[in-house]
Amino acid sequence: RKEVEQDPGPFNVPEGATVAFNCTYSNSASQSFFWYRQDCRKEPKLLMSVYSSGNEDGRFTAQLNRASQYISLLIRDSKLSDSATYLCVVNKRSSNTGKLIFGQGTTLQVKP
Amino acid sequence: DADVTQTPRNRITKTGKRIMLECSQTKGHDRMYWYRQDPGLGLRLIYYSFDVKDINKGEISDGYSVSRQAQAKFSLSLESAIPNQTALYFCATSSGAILSGETQYFGPGTRLLVL
Numbered sequence: 277r278k279e280v281e282q283d284p285g286p287f288n289v290p291e292g293a294t295v296a297f298n299c300t301y302s303n304s305a306s307q308s309f310f311w312y313r314q315d316c317r318k319e320p321k322l323l324m325s326v327y328s329s330g331n332e333d334g335r336f337t338a339q340l341n342r343a344s345q346y347i348s349l350l351i352r353d354s355k356l357s358d359s360a361t362y363l364c365v366v367n368k369r370s371s372n373t374g375k376l377i378f379g380q381g382t383t384l385q386v387k388p
Numbered sequence: 389d390a391d392v393t394q395t396p397r398n399r400i401t402k403t404g405k406r407i408m409l410e411c412s413q414t415k416g417h418d419r420m421y422w423y424r425q426d427p428g429l430g431l432r433l434i435y436y437s438f439d440v441k442d443i444n445k446g447e448i449s450d451g452y453s454v455s456r457q458a459q460a461k462f463s464l465s466l467e468s469a470i471p472n473q474t475a476l477y478f479c480a481t482s483s484g485a486i487l488s489g490e491t492q493y494f495g496p497g498t499r500l501l502v503l
Binding site for chain 2: 280284308310317318319320321322325363367375376378379380381
């Protein structure tokens with residue numbers, strides 16, 4: 277079983293749609309959670325951290341469910357520019373070791 | 389100017405050749421990392437370094453070596469390249485600070501093809 281699992285997609289949605297991605301992680305001791313965005317042939321960039329109480333940044337909402345060990349990302353009012361691969365990222369242990377585990381990513385394609 | 393740079397950006401080499409990928413950063417971070425990315429496998433950690441005198445193996449270090457020449461420089465070497473080392477290689481940095489230290493900043497990547 278992979279330490280971080282994501283549905284690779286692709287998710288094809290029209291502009292303006294709401295889309296949600298889930299990610300599951302296997303290490304119950306993990307304490308830090310993130311969503312990174314990676315555009316085609318480019319480097320990953322931090323989209324947002326995920327906090328226990330859930331957090332929102334504009335059209336993006338992240339949720340954490342520790343009991344079920346999954347993380348979600350909700351994108352409202354999708355834009356063409358949201359087309360990218362979204363990486364779910366979890367730290368390997370309970371402390372700040374700097375070791376992050378990356379999911380394989382979920383690809384989103386927003387169509388006009 | 390980019391905070392994390394990698395050279396070369398693209399490289400084609402032959403089996404058995406030694407090559408070096410270089411990474412430099414101007415963010416002043418202590419922590420540096422090397423990853424490789426393969427389709428369907430995501431990013432995997434090769435080596436990481438928390439300061440100039442610290443080098444640690446990641447999950448797939450076999451066939452690779454690293455050198456931390458200075459706080460700002462971290463190079464990855466393939467002593468004898470083989471075709472299954474064909475991948476996209478990323479360097480990353482992080483500050484290690486308590487509140488935000490796990491955010492990693494990536495270089496633009498090096499595409500390596502081993503024939």
